[in-house]
Amino acid sequence: MRNWDDYRVFLEVARTGSLSAASVILKMDPATVGRRVQRLEHSLGVGLFTKMPRGYVLTSAGQDLQKHIEQIESHERIARGVVQDTDETLTGTVRIGATDGLSNFVLPQVCTVITKTYPALNIQILTLPPVFNLTKREADMAIMVTPPKMGRLLSEKITDYHLHLAAHRDYLQTHGAITDVKELKNHHTVGYIPDLVFDSSVDYHSEIFPERAPNLSSNSVAVQMQLVRQGGGISVIHDFVLPFFQDFERFLVDQISLTRSFYMVRLRDDQSNDRLNRIATLLMDGIRSEVERLESSIL
Incomplete structure (x- = not known):
């Protein structure tokens, strides 16, 4: 594999969607981060990102590379025996699509607790019903009331x-x-x-x-x-x-x-992504606990 440092830079830009945000995590200036990304794109002969108003969005080649690099990253953690280390830092940006009621009255509490534990993690809440596409990485995961029945998506019930x-x-x-x-x-x-x-x-x-x-x-x-x-x-x-x-x-x-239910919906391809698995687990546990706490307070 080529210079691993360049892949590490690529991974943080992919996760944060921003040169400046990645530069803070990597402790290097944004211009250097940009040059590293360009160098990797040149060496691979493909474009990895598309510059959009909301930041750097992965191309299809970039999505494939991210999946590959995160698998290597996960295998390294297994080799070091630290996959279950709960003190391991979560970094980068994760975007969550969620229903309006959940976004307003449950997720603020849940996400605040998570970012206090993992201050290098940036959580973005995208309130539905604006149309978004998980397969195009417009969000990393979604919390829905009706789970999808087709496509490359998998769902897991969180709570009633x-x-x-x-x-x-x-x-x-x-x-x-x-x-x-x-x-x-x-x-x-x-x-x-x-x-x-x-x-x-x-x-x-x-x-x-x-x-x-x-x-x-x-x-x-x-x-x-x-x-x-x-x-x-x-x-x-x-x-x-x-x-x-x-x-x-x-x-x-x-x-x-x-009675209705909330479901965590994710791309099937992300099931082997250790980072997103951990974030999804934190969110589901937090949502389950917060809904139970709020509902029980009025009984």
Whole structure:
């Protein structure tokens, strides 16, 4: 193999998507990092990166090389007997695609804990439903409500989560307590914009109110919560969101309850990537624990 240092530089640029970020990890100036990448591309006779507005994106040849180099890196760790060493530093950038509710109310806590333990790791949260493509490395992994059934993707269930009807306390005081399902037709509702629902499994409003559109709607869970806070109506709300809104009250809990699940979705080719495996495990453990903590706090 050619100069291993050049491959090490390539690997950090691939992981961080930035010459400057890689230079901090490698302790060399960005210009030197750039020259090392160019030297490796010249020696291999292929382009490894495409310069995009958001940083350096791997070409298909670059993706193949990264996979190959990380396999060598993993084999070296096995030879040194340190694969299970939990003190080993995680570095570089990892981009996670996640649903809006999870991105707003669970991942901030989980990712902050992870980066406190691994300060050289940079985590980027890409909120769905913007279209992204794991195969093109637009994200390294995704957390979805409906696991994909086709393609080069593999999914692993993380945890269940639950949803119930809730409203602002002032709204219920003004309009009266809701004690029967038949009373729901008399109330304004808040939910997703119907034609922007990216996954039918998160169309909670239609499941409870099949024959009506929400009076107030947004494609953002955070905006929906603000609409409810302003007294805009009742809404189907994640239980893990409610601890952030102490002035919200659930009702008809025994009559209406929804259960969904979060899944970790990754490229099949990444299953041998020790670094991404470790990050995925940290995220899944953190999400599972945080959802359980938040939901249990309202019981």
